[in-house]
Amino acid sequence: MGVVILLVMAAGVAAMLSRKLPTAFALVLLAVVIAFVAGAPLTGKDSVLDTVLQEGAPALAATMIAILLGSWLGKLLEETGIAGTLVRKIVEFGGDRPVFVALGVLAVSALVGTVTGSAPAAMLAGLIGIPAMIAVGIPKVTAAGTILMGIAVGIPFELPVWQFFSTALELPVDTVRGFMVKLFPFALVAAVAYVLVESRRRGVEHTWSLKSVQDKPAAPSRRKLLGDAPWYALLTPAVPLILALGFELAIIPSLLAGVLYALVTTTRPRDMNRRLLRTLYGGFEVAAPPITLFVAIGILLAAVKLPGAVDALEPLVKAVSPQNPILFVLVFTVLVPLCLYRGPLNAFGLGAGIAGVLIATGIYPAAAVLGMATSYNQVFGVADPTSTQTVWSAQYAGVSPQQVMVRTLPYVWVVALGGLCVTAASYL
Amino acid sequence: MSADHDLDLAVRLLAGTPTHEGRDPLTLRQWAIAAEEFGSRMTPEETPVRVVERDDGLAAGLLARYRSRPPVVELYVDTVARAEQLVVERGWRHWYPEGSVRAAALAHEQAHAWLHHAHVRAEFKRALGHTALRLGRRRVYAHVAGADELAAHAYARAACGLGRSPLLLTEALAAVAYPESEK
Numbered sequence: 001m002g003v004v005i006l007l008v009m010a011a012g013v014a015a016m017l018s019r020k021l022p023t024a025f026a027l028v029l030l031a032v033v034i035a036f037v038a039g040a041p042l043t044g045k046d047s048v049l050d051t052v053l054q055e056g057a058p059a060l061a062a063t064m065i066a067i068l069l070g071s072w073l074g075k076l077l078e079e080t081g082i083a084g085t086l087v088r089k090i091v092e093f094g095g096d097r098p099v100f101v102a103l104g105v106l107a108v109s110a111l112v113g114t115v116t117g118s119a120p121a122a123m124l125a126g127l128i129g130i131p132a133m134i135a136v137g138i139p140k141v142t143a144a145g146t147i148l149m150g151i152a153v154g155i156p157f158e159l160p161v162w163q164f165f166s167t168a169l170e171l172p173v174d175t176v177r178g179f180m181v182k183l184f185p186f187a188l189v190a191a192v193a194y195v196l197v198e199s200r201r202r203g204v205e206h207t208w209s210l211k212s213v214q215d216k217p218a219a220p221s222r223r224k225l226l227g228d229a230p231w232y233a234l235l236t237p238a239v240p241l242i243l244a245l246g247f248e249l250a251i252i253p254s255l256l257a258g259v260l261y262a263l264v265t266t267t268r269p270r271d272m273n274r275r276l277l278r279t280l281y282g283g284f285e286v287a288a289p290p291i292t293l294f295v296a297i298g299i300l301l302a303a304v305k306l307p308g309a310v311d312a313l314e315p316l317v318k319a320v321s322p323q324n325p326i327l328f329v330l331v332f333t334v335l336v337p338l339c340l341y342r343g344p345l346n347a348f349g350l351g352a353g354i355a356g357v358l359i360a361t362g363i364y365p366a367a368a369v370l371g372m373a374t375s376y377n378q379v380f381g382v383a384d385p386t387s388t389q390t391v392w393s394a395q396y397a398g399v400s401p402q403q404v405m406v407r408t409l410p411y412v413w414v415v416a417l418g419g420l421c422v423t424a425a426s427y428l
Numbered sequence: 429m430s431a432d433h434d435l436d437l438a439v440r441l442l443a444g445t446p447t448h449e450g451r452d453p454l455t456l457r458q459w460a461i462a463a464e465e466f467g468s469r470m471t472p473e474e475t476p477v478r479v480v481e482r483d484d485g486l487a488a489g490l491l492a493r494y495r496s497r498p499p500v501v502e503l504y505v506d507t508v509a510r511a512e513q514l515v516v517e518r519g520w521r522h523w524y525p526e527g528s529v530r531a532a533a534l535a536h537e538q539a540h541a542w543l544h545h546a547h548v549r550a551e552f553k554r555a556l557g558h559t560a561l562r563l564g565r566r567r568v569y570a571h572v573a574g575a576d577e578l579a580a581h582a583y584a585r586a587a588c589g590l591g592r593s594p595l596l597l598t599e600a601l602a603a604v605a606y607p608e609s610e611k
């Protein structure tokens with residue numbers, strides 16, 4: 001039975017890889033097939049309809065709300081000109097030193113990444129950040145990579161991600177936060193190294209481009225009338241972070257506080273209602289793809305945790321999972337590429353199911369699975385050429401996602417190695 | 429009239445450069461004038477640089493590219509040839525003498541390299557006069573994104589004795605290369 005389930009999973013990966021099915025649909029289909037193979041009844045206790053579909057779908061509800069709030073805050077950062085002002089200030093102060101600009105945009109991406117993560121963060125920081133970097137002479141691939149590496153610095157402190165791992169792996173938020181704090185230095189050092197090393201290697205470039213004099217359709221921005229955001233409003237991205245990290249406030253109120261702070265620092269009282277609603281609804285649109293994915297992941301998690309599935313998979317997984325800490329680090333570092341291209345170790349895909357199996361079968365402590373999954377998260381968050389933020393950043397900079405992957409992968413692979421070492425040392 | 433059009437093109441280039449969205453057109457105009465003035469007075473030193481010829485410029489929308497590490501100027505010969513042809517078609521030979529496009533491209537990229545020297549950067553910022561921060565009497569000059577492009581074009585124009593800004597040629601080339609995006 002276990003072999004059949006693994007084969008089903010392999011077929012699911014193939015379907016996602018070949019783009020035959022969108023990831024979310026593939027995961028739900030996979031979950032239903034796995035549940036049937038595991039011998040689950042149609043209805044009742046541990047069943048396909050009641051347990052997998054009904055209970056699985058809203059299992060990650062808290063994550064979905066966190067994602068929605070993050071997207072809302074992202075929309076506010078955009079509409080109030082906070083993100084744009086940050087980038088403009090950086091260019092004004094250091095535009096004649098491209099490395100300074102890249103490091104500054106890296107910092108902005110990191111801040112924005114803690115709020116919304118993934119594609120919305122890439123757009124928020126990259127929309128002005130990428131052309132601004134290119135305008136001061138940073139090569140295109142380096143510019144796209146800088147945005148992605150920056151977001152990855154923010155990932156360890158991305159509150160919706162805490163919520164996700166806490167719910168999906170059934171761990172207290174404290175544990176997730178504790179590990180993320182240890183993962184952060186690796187992400188930070190790798191990102192700064194990326195900017196410094198790549199700037200040194202690639203230098204600057206300037207083009208005589210035919211596109212420079214083309215009329216660009218001016219974005220219909222309200223910021224035009226509003227001017228810069230005031231300096232204290234620029235602290236907005238840090239607000240949820242300070243509350244959640246420093247004051248250990250829960251995730252949803254921390255994000256709400258960020259929304260409130262952005263609002264009162266930038267908006268006249270009579271405009272507040274309208275702006276709140278407009279940005280909230282805009283946030284729904286941004287949050288739609290990840291929320292869809294989280295519904296599917298919840299369903300998949302419910303399926304792999306069915307007693308039948310656990311019984312079938314346990315002997316198999318036990319046979320191949322290294323218990324020795326050194327072997328653990330080596331094996332899972334070598335397996336890093338398996339989280340790319342929607343691969344089986346992607347925690348926002350089948351990887352969540354595999355993590356569920358590892359925990360449900362008791363092969364590793366849940367905290368070790370957390371370490372593994374978050375380490376991989378650092379890799380595909382930057383380098384996966386099929387993930388939305390990578391595709392967007394690369395294309396917006398005018399290069400291919402594969403070019404960006406090749407240049408960023410060495411750095412994030414080292415981050416994963418670091419995360420796995422910490423995991424083995426702390427939890428095995 | 430023609431000088432006005434050159435300046436309009438320069439302002440448009442600045443307006444299209446990120447970080448200038450929503451800037452007052454008058455400010456952009458002042459920056460454009462200052463940048464062109466600075467560029468045409470520049471005296472970059474001759475540095476030996478490798479020139480590589482390529483022929484995929486029209487597809488990429490490029491005429492030339494300077495890369496600092498290692499220092500190399502890539503010249504997109506197909507775009508240069510198209511530009512020379514365009515000069516004839518439009519009857520612009522008196523503005524752009526035979527062979528001047530190639531010379532202008534090399535001068536343009538030479539100017540970029542020069543603008544990366546610390547003392548040139550500092551002078552350029554002072555010439556533009558945009559303030560990033562003011563503390564009492566002290567003030568920190570701000571970088572103006574896109575201004576170096578204008579200075580490079582102005583230098584190329586002065587160095588190669590062009591009658592009009594290379595931006596005019598760029599605009600004409602863009603119209604040929606991207607006919608669909610012409611409104």
Ligand SMILES: [Zn+2]
Binds near residue numbers: 536
């Ligand atoms: Zn240039």
